Amino acid sequence: MSGPGTNGAAGAPLLSIEGLSAGFDGQSAPAVQGLTLSVKAGEIVALVGESGSGKSVTALSLLRLLPRSAWIRGRAEFVRESGEIVDLYSAPKGTMLSLRGADISMIFQEPMTSxxxxxxxxxxxxxxxxxxxxxxxxxxxxxxxxxxxxxxxxxxxxxxxxxxxxxxxxxxxxxxxxxxxxxPRLLIADEPTTALDVTVQAQVLDLLASLRETRGLSILLITHDLGLVSRVADVAAVMFRGRLVEVGPVGEVFARPAHPYTRALLACAPRLGAPRKRLMSIADILAAGDGPFGRTGRSPWMPPVDGDSARGDGCVLEPVGPGHSVAVVEPGEIAAGAEPAT
Ligand SMILES: Nc1ncnc2c1ncn2[C@@H]1O[C@H](COP(=O)(O)OP(=O)(O)OP(=O)(O)O)[C@@H](O)[C@H]1O
Ligand SMILES: [Mg+2]
Structure with missing residues (x-):
């Protein structure tokens, strides 16, 4: 896979999200927790994860399009063509209005009804x-x-x-x-190909990749389909239950997935000619989660099975390769019952 994100020639960060947490009034668990991610100039970053993992909430937060019942914490800085840095979460409404469409554009989920x-x-x-x-x-x-x-x-x-x-x-x-x-300099594409058949999906993705080449466009590509990611993205950022569990150059993440959830996603991704595998349950994923840190005493972070997500706090992203990090937690901080088998 070649591209600015993997060949070492990536531009400066265009979008930097730092410690984003977001949720909705009346819901105990945040939809997004402590997400840190950047998109460089000319880079395609794929945000991957299952339904409900917080991908759209992340995307909508960037343009401040979440409903009034939502809260946001953290920072998201965007660099305009003029060099001006805008903090998307605190900028005045007028700045956001001038930014939408002109600097950052979004293709929403469900384009058929748009x-x-x-x-x-x-x-x-x-x-x-x-x-x-x-x-x-x-x-x-x-x-x-x-x-x-x-x-x-x-x-x-x-x-x-x-x-x-x-x-x-x-x-x-x-x-x-x-x-x-x-x-715009940045396109946020939220599941742009979900409703399309496989060949048309590939054509639309190829179109996005060619627009990156011709326009130097940066793209935050949101999808639950890891197969699509490998086709066009430079960087894969994997979300699970509102947290970023793994991020790295696509080739690295595919060759050496460090987080049990990423491995489960890869194991389930359909491949041409191969029999389709059963989707793994959370229990299967936890059971498979020995991870790379067994001997150092740190384990890939997994949330408690009972869904008490607040107890998953305390995890950090730890480097496992060039530009490649995985969420880990000290064994003592893993909630009872969620300790991966070693
Ligand atoms: N407007 C809303 N009001 C209340 N809760 C919401 C709202 N939008 C999203 N959520 C909740 O936030 C969590 C994350 O939702 P989000 O839409 O970001 O998931 P997603 O990763 O985009 O999933 P999908 O792949 O199905 O689009 C979910 O638990 C969802 O129920
Ligand atoms: Mg969504």
Whole structure:
């Protein structure tokens, strides 16, 4: 796998998240706990984890799009093209408004419902441009160019069509075009291919990878599918129950997964021609969790089985290879019943 994240030529951090915790009023366990992660210029970082692990909450927190019932702690710094550093969690509302779409853009989960069936693709694609003062002609020209850039042929004709005249893959391409219209530096793509069939998934991912090359775009790619990650990402960041349990260059994480949960994810990832394995249960994962630290007395961090997540605190990321870290905890701090078998 080649790319800025793995060839040592990665740019400076564009986004640095430090110690992010987030949750919702009335819920005892936070949705995200102590997450630290950065995305460098021109890098594709994949945030991977099962349903409910806190991926979307992390993404939405960055644009401050969580509902009022949510709380956020920690810091997330973003570097604008001008060099200005914005703390996304404390910046004034006006700064956030000017940043959304222009500096950081997001493709939301469930893109199929994101297009309004009663307006043409072109109207929806260029609405933001029109609102910011572009003439009808300018907006059309830029909109058609954007459609061509995401691989939609005959953009002139397609511009005036309605969403139902587009296939699922093409609609996702439109969503990507819409997200890129104002040339953001960072694209957050939340499960951009979930609703698509396998071949179209690959095409959309290849499109994202090519946009990174042509635009120098940085991408935070959110997915529960580790197979997709290996195709395009430079860095894999694995989340489990709101915590980052492992992060590293994709090749490293795939070759030497250090956390039992990452190993379980890899064991379950479908491979062409191989029989599909049964999804491991949490108990299976814990049983498999001897980890690399048996002899040093530190164990890969695993949360208690009973779901009392507060007792998982005290874990730290420890390096296991170049740029590769795993969450570990002193044996004494692992909650009773969650101690991995050695
Ligand atoms: N608006 C909300 N109100 C209350 N709880 C929420 C809300 N949004 C998310 N949560 C909770 O936060 C936790 C993390 O959810 P999140 O949506 O980030 O998961 P995810 O990793 O994106 O999962 P998926 O792969 O299913 O999209 C879950 O327990 C979820 O129930
Ligand atoms: Mg989600």
């Amino acid at each position: 297009l309004n069936p009663v307006f043409t693709i072109g109207e929806q694609l260029t609405e933001g441009l029109r609102l910011s003062g572009a003439t009808r002609g300018e907006a059309r020209e830029r909109g058609e160019r954007a459609l061509a850039e995401v691989g939609i042929s005959e953009p002139g004709r397609r511009f005036s069509q309605y969403p139902h005249e587009f296939s699922g893959g093409m609609r996702q391409r439109v969503m990507i075009a819409m997200a890129l219209l104002r040339s």
